[in-house]
Amino acid sequence: MANSLNNWRPNDPNFELKKDSFGNYILQIPKNEGTLEYKFNQVNWETAEGDENGNKLENRKLVFIENNQTVENKILSWEHSAIKKNTVADNVKVLSENFYIPQLKTSRRIWIYLPPNYSTSHKKYPVIYMQDAQNLFNDATSFSGEWKIDETLNQLFAEGNPDAIVVGIENGGTERLNEYSPWNNEKYGGGKGDAYTEFLAKTLKPYIDKNYRTLPQAKNTALIGSSMGGLISFYAGLKYPEKFGKLGIFSPSFWFNFKDLNLFVNKNSKNLKNTQFYFLAGTEESEDMVSDIQKVISVLIKKGVPEENSKTKFDEDGTHSESYWSREFGTAYLWLFTK
Incomplete structure (x- = not known):
């Protein structure tokens, strides 16, 4: 999970999700304040999560509260499934x-x-x-x-x-x-x-x-x-x-x-x-x-x-x-x- 706490590192071992006995991927993150922005990926940004059509997904957000929180996320697709086009100008x-x-x-x-x-x-x-x-x-x-x-x-x-x-x-x-x-x-x-x-x-x-x-x-x-x-x-x-x-x-x-x-x-x-x-x-x-x-x-x-x-x-x-x-x-x- 690349996020605003780890400077958006896609391969940070401290934010690697682990599979539990029920088949869910779990991550416990440090308690903090303010708003956390994050996005799931498969080790690098070439495999970031996408929307339901495999297109770019905006950052997820979590507002920290004082009590412990449980947040469920569902990954809809991986962005690499959508072909990125060359958009560079002629100049x-x-x-x-x-x-x-x-x-x-x-x-x-x-x-x-x-x-x-x-x-x-x-x-x-x-x-x-x-x-x-x-x-x-x-x-x-x-x-x-x-x-x-x-x-x-x-x-x-x-x-x-x-x-x-x-x-x-x-x-x-x-x-x-x-x-x-x-x-x-x-x-x-x-x-x-x-x-x-x-x-x-x-x-x-x-x-x-x-x-x-x-x-x-x-x-x-x-x-x-x-x-x-x-x-x-x-x-x-x-x-x-x-x-x-x-x-x-x-x-x-x-x-x-x-x-x-x-x-x-x-x-x-x-x-x-x-x-x-x-x-x-x-x-x-x-x-x-x-x-x-x-x-x-x-x-x-x-x-x-x-x-x-x-x-x-x-x-x-x-x-x-x-x-x-x-x-x-x-x-x-x-x-x-x-x-």
């Missing part, structure tokens, strides 16, 4: 199947979105670097639906809004938690985030600026990510403010190690007077999601970040899901690039 391509990351001694697939007028103009463009590229452009590669970045930006371009290049970095699968946090969590890992952000700032960005017509200044360069991707995007923006001046932080996993994060924000809030922050979260995603964001913003403002450079959007219907982040991407993009 998106795979930049590299194995772009080398020297800081981590590994390689990763990199995607790139070019504005519709890129090949017919001589202009230079701002750039957005986004995490979890599997979920950005193509439903066929996503684990639970795509963000529709290409469709959204193509539509905004057609309406006369600012355009931008988008570079998507695929996550490392089982290494995702390790690479998306610079600090360790005793239960879930982490600790390689510093090396990953160095890759973004010192390897990938210089490559993109050299090979594409970009506006390389920090004020024209954004980082956007969700969940753990939101955490690492925020960290990279604070560590390299001279590289990344616009940050879209969606449903960030600040809980992963809030103590070290708070210390980092207090020590690294210099030179952020020109950085723009767009925070997004659902009010019921987790008990501490909104309050953690508010605490971080409070520190940033005390350290000199102008209040007008920080925007928050908290939605009662917001869920920890690609569908929510997809819905809100266009609004965040316009705030960051038209302010």
Whole structure:
């Protein structure tokens, strides 16, 4: 059971259901507060549960109460029984199947979105670097639906809004938690985030600026990510403010190690007077999601970040899901690039 308590890990042994003598699958979870979002799967996201037709199923929700609770769920289908279609737009391509990351001694697939007028103009463009590229452009590669970045930006371009290049970095699968946090969590890992952000700032960005017509200044360069991707995007923006001046932080996993994060924000809030922050979260995603964001913003403002450079959007219907982040991407993009 992947869920908001275990950062949506599909193969967490602590949330593995066991078959009882009656043939039911049972899981006892820790007592908690607030709302739990969850979804069943068969070890990976390629086999997530679906609706009665084998299509995508929205996250299940459980509101914790003080007394012990028994909840019965029925799995209607497995989503992999439905064939996912390629939905990627013509102006998106795979930049590299194995772009080398020297800081981590590994390689990763990199995607790139070019504005519709890129090949017919001589202009230079701002750039957005986004995490979890599997979920950005193509439903066929996503684990639970795509963000529709290409469709959204193509539509905004057609309406006369600012355009931008988008570079998507695929996550490392089982290494995702390790690479998306610079600090360790005793239960879930982490600790390689510093090396990953160095890759973004010192390897990938210089490559993109050299090979594409970009506006390389920090004020024209954004980082956007969700969940753990939101955490690492925020960290990279604070560590390299001279590289990344616009940050879209969606449903960030600040809980992963809030103590070290708070210390980092207090020590690294210099030179952020020109950085723009767009925070997004659902009010019921987790008990501490909104309050953690508010605490971080409070520190940033005390350290000199102008209040007008920080925007928050908290939605009662917001869920920890690609569908929510997809819905809100266009609004965040316009705030960051038209302010």
